[in-house]
Amino acid sequence: MNLDRLRSVVPVSVDAAERIAHARDLWPRGTLALAGAGPLPPSPEAVAWPRDGEEIAACLAWAEAEGVAIVPYGAGSGVCGAAAGRAGSLVLDLKRMNRIGLIEGDTVTCQPGVLGQHLEDALERVGRATRHSPSSIWCSTVGGWAASRSAGQFSSKYGKFEDMVLGLKVVAPAGAFGTGVWASGEDLGPWVMGAEGSLGVISELLVRTVPVPAVRKFGAWRFASVEAAWESMRALLQADLHPAVLRLYDPVDTRIAGKGSATTVKAKEGAGWLDELRTLVESVPALRSHLLSLPLALPRLLNALAQGVSSGCILIAGWEGEPDVVEVLARHGAALLSGGEPLGEELGEHWYAHRHDVSYKSAPIFERGGFADTMEVATTWSRLPALYKGVRAALGRHALVMAHFSHVYQEGCSIYFSFAGVGRLDVYDAAWRDALSAAAEAGGTVAHHHGVGQLKMAAAARELAGIAPRFHALKARLDPAGILNPGRLFPLVDMPEPAAPPVEIDPVSRIATLDAQQPAAERDDWLAKAGWELRFPSTGSLAASVGAPRQPWESRVLGASARLDGRRAVFLAVPRSSAGPDPREALPAGAYETLTVPVVRRDEAVVRVDVSASTCLAADLRPAREIAGSAEFRGPAAADLAALARRLGPIGSERASADLPAADRARSGS
Numbered sequence: 179m180n181l182d183r184l185r186s187v188v189p190v191s192v193d194a195a196e197r198i199a200h201a202r203d204l205w206p207r208g209t210l211a212l213a214g215a216g217p218l219p220p221s222p223e224a225v226a227w228p229r230d231g232e233e234i235a236a237c238l239a240w241a242e243a244e245g246v247a248i249v250p251y252g253a254g255s256g257v258c259g260a261a262a263g264r265a266g267s268l269v270l271d272l273k274r275m276n277r278i279g280l281i282e283g284d285t286v287t288c289q290p291g292v293l294g295q296h297l298e299d300a301l302e303r304v305g306r307a308t309r310h311s312p313s314s315i316w317c318s319t320v321g322g323w324a325a326s327r328s329a330g331q332f333s334s335k336y337g338k339f340e341d342m343v344l345g346l347k348v349v350a351p352a353g354a355f356g357t358g359v360w361a362s363g364e365d366l367g368p369w370v371m372g373a374e375g376s377l378g379v380i381s382e383l384l385v386r387t388v389p390v391p392a393v394r395k396f397g398a399w400r401f402a403s404v405e406a407a408w409e410s411m412r413a414l415l416q417a418d419l420h421p422a423v424l425r426l427y428d429p430v431d432t433r434i435a436g437k438g439s440a441t442t443v444k445a446k447e448g449a450g451w452l453d454e455l456r457t458l459v460e461s462v463p464a465l466r467s468h469l470l471s472l473p474l475a476l477p478r479l480l481n482a483l484a485q486g487v488s489s490g491c492i493l494i495a496g497w498e499g500e501p502d503v504v505e506v507l508a509r510h511g512a513a514l515l516s517g518g519e520p521l522g523e524e525l526g527e528h529w530y531a532h533r534h535d536v537s538y539k540s541a542p543i544f545e546r547g548g549f550a551d552t553m554e555v556a557t558t559w560s561r562l563p564a565l566y567k568g569v570r571a572a573l574g575r576h577a578l579v580m581a582h583f584s585h586v587y588q589e590g591c592s593i594y595f596s597f598a599g600v601g602r603l604d605v606y607d608a609a610w611r612d613a614l615s616a617a618a619e620a621g622g623t624v625a626h627h628h629g630v631g632q633l634k635m636a637a638a639a640r641e642l643a644g645i646a647p648r649f650h651a652l653k654a655r656l657d658p659a660g661i662l663n664p665g666r667l668f669p670l671v672d673m674p675e676p677a678a679p680p681v682e683i684d685p686v687s688r689i690a691t692l693d694a695q696q697p698a699a700e701r702d703d704w705l706a707k708a709g710w711e712l713r714f715p716s717t718g719s720l721a722a723s724v725g726a727p728r729q730p731w732e733s734r735v736l737g738a739s740a741r742l743d744g745r746r747a748v749f750l751a752v753p754r755s756s757a758g759p760d761p762r763e764a765l766p767a768g769a770y771e772t773l774t775v776p777v778v779r780r781d782e783a784v785v786r787v788d789v790s791a792s793t794c795l796a797a798d799l800r801p802a803r804e805i806a807g808s809a810e811f812r813g814p815a816a817a818d819l820a821a822l823a824r825r826l827g828p829i830g831s832e833r834a835s836a837d838l839p840a841a842d843r844a845r846s847g848s
């Protein structure tokens with residue numbers, strides 16, 4: 179490896195400390211190895227710090243000539259072993275690319291190495307925000323978010339990070355290109371986001387911003403069971419009440435993390451459950467001397483004990499935005515959550531204040547000979563019970579397990595399992611193997627926002643088997659020598675051709691799987707006879723309308739099946755996934771066989787207002803859809819929201835509620 183030529187372009191280090199630091203990300207398996215359970219991961223040969231796209235291009239050209247593997251590295255906060263500087267590789271640490279560019283209107287440009295919190299701080303100074311708020315916001319980069327399809331804590335209102343990205347500049351060995359609004363010709367954005375640096379290095383981003391929310395309002399409720407709470411959560415989402423936060427803790431999480439009592443609440447989010455686990459064990463004299471080792475070694479016993487002492491489940495709901503809108507949404511939301519016992523605002527406010535305390539204190543569990551990890555899966559509402567039970571049982575054979583439900587969408591939600599076991603690699607690997615199989619069996623995506631890495635390569639390969647050949651063809655085009663994260667994102671797997679999903683309506687998840695090429699009249703007639711209509715009407719076949727612009731919080735296509743290169747590819751119907759790239763809306767129209775799309779009930783009360791959707795959106799009001807230029811509000815809050823919308827003026831007016839006289843705003847909130 180001739181580093182002298184590279185040194186003339188970028189700073190390079192072969193220092194042992196740098197190489198060891200860039201040998202891995204925060205995949206707990208690596209931490210377990212570090213704690214003595216296995217061999218240490220190999221270190222890269224060198225680390226380089228480019229400053230812009232041109233320097234990245236120079237590094238890639240050098241690596242191609244030298245035959246050296248390149249590992250793009252954001253902040254290394256990934257938890258699946260994606261950013262891992264393998265032996266003989268050059269790590270491109272992107273953190274010197276930390277310039278924030280133009281903050282203009284509702285966008286910001288920035289380089290990929292900007293740490294999340296720094297971007298939010300810069301935006302806040304001018305009254306803007308992305309509101310992308312992963313728990314790792316202090317230790318992850320904007321480029322890493324796009325590369326692995328990250329989700330933040332307010333994703334229900336603002337979407338996942340890939341929904342907020344309007345454009346990317348990408349440097350690949352074959353040349354630089356733009357995506358989204360920066361694309362000239364083919365838009366490779368859906369392939370690059372989620373490719374985890376295997377198709378190109380993201381060198382600049384254009385990201386959507388929103389005003390810093392004027393107010394927020396939280397509430398907490400205790401439900402007797404997760405099933406009862408799911409019903410209320412689903413009702414709330416499907417009533418278009420757009421919470422920014424909706425988090426349900428299962429009985430074990432509620433119990434161990436202590437969320438059940440507002441008076442005893444301390445820093446319980448995330449890291450707290452580890453402390454509580456220790457406290458729980460220490461409180462039993464016979465177990466005290468064994469601290470964590472005994473319960474971790476006997477996960478089935480502890481899981482059963484924790485289930486047995488169930489004190490219900492805690493749900494936290496929160497709204498934020500313009501005061502008048504928040505008041506309406508929170509009031510109607512509380513009514514839909516009335517099946518639970520109200521616990522006041524304190525728990526929610528506490529969660530908000532401590533929302534980033536997560537996981538930084540997991541080291542003690544490794545020090546005591548255990549491991550702690552998390553797994554995030556997602557599916558539709560109708561498949562949620564099977565996914566929860568299946569994965570919990572699979573993990574529970576090997577580890578103490580608890581879960582919370584967050585990242586909630588109209589069509590489904592994600593489940594975030596936290597689990598801790600005895601610190602042996604064979605136990606760790608068995609827990610993951612069983613859990614990933616259980617997730618796939620229950621029809622869930624194996625990754626909602628942590629991405630693929632080494633951990634989920636095989637599982638993602640099975641989930642995306644149908645598009646893998648296209649991915650590999652694109653990789654060969656963009657990176658002919660295969661220097662970018664070699665071997666990733668996933669291998670080609672030989673699987674039998676899947677059957678096409680049946681044409682059917684899923685009334686629980688409010689989605690319908692339909693013939694993608696069917697003429698509109700025939701399709702709409704069939705739906706109408708069953709009492710449904712498309713949430714996003716289309717005058718042609720569904721295939722012809724795929725790829726239409728959407729708001730970041732909307733899902734226009736949940737699932738799809740298509741014939742690609744003579745074979746059927748099936749995309750699971752899930753609200754959001756990070757199991758690799760997501761080109762389900764970027765295939766040739768003629769290839770689609772079926773599409774799974776959102777539907778609404780025809781007998782539901784609607785109120786239409788002669789105001790454009792864009793005017794409503796500028797005032798933080800979200801119509802369910804726009805029909806012929808009129809904003810349509812649905813569900814229990816429709817009349818109240820429509821009343822707020824009428825104050826904004828007729829179609830074409832761009833006057834936002836922020837521009838209304840203060841007195842008007844106060845009245846509209848009353």
Ligand SMILES: Cc1cc2nc3c(=O)[nH]c(=O)nc-3n(C[C@H](O)[C@H](O)[C@H](O)COP(=O)(O)OP(=O)(O)OC[C@H]3O[C@@H](n4cnc5c(N)ncnc54)[C@H](O)[C@@H]3O)c2cc1C
Pocket residue numbers: 203204249250251252253254255256257260261272290291311312313314317318319320321322323324325326327328329330331374375376378379380381536537538627628629663
């Ligand atoms: C305590 C903790 C909490 C977390 N909470 C969340 C959460 O709430 N939500 C969430 O989504 N994730 C969460 N994560 C996971 C992690 O923060 C995300 O996956 C994040 O997106 C990774 O960003 P990073 O900059 O650290 O990327 P890295 O880990 O450095 O890299 C991730 C992958 O992206 C590639 N990559 C990085 N930068 C670029 C680039 N510019 N161009 C091309 N490829 C690139 C790397 O090669 C690698 O394959 C959490 C992690 C921790 C440790």
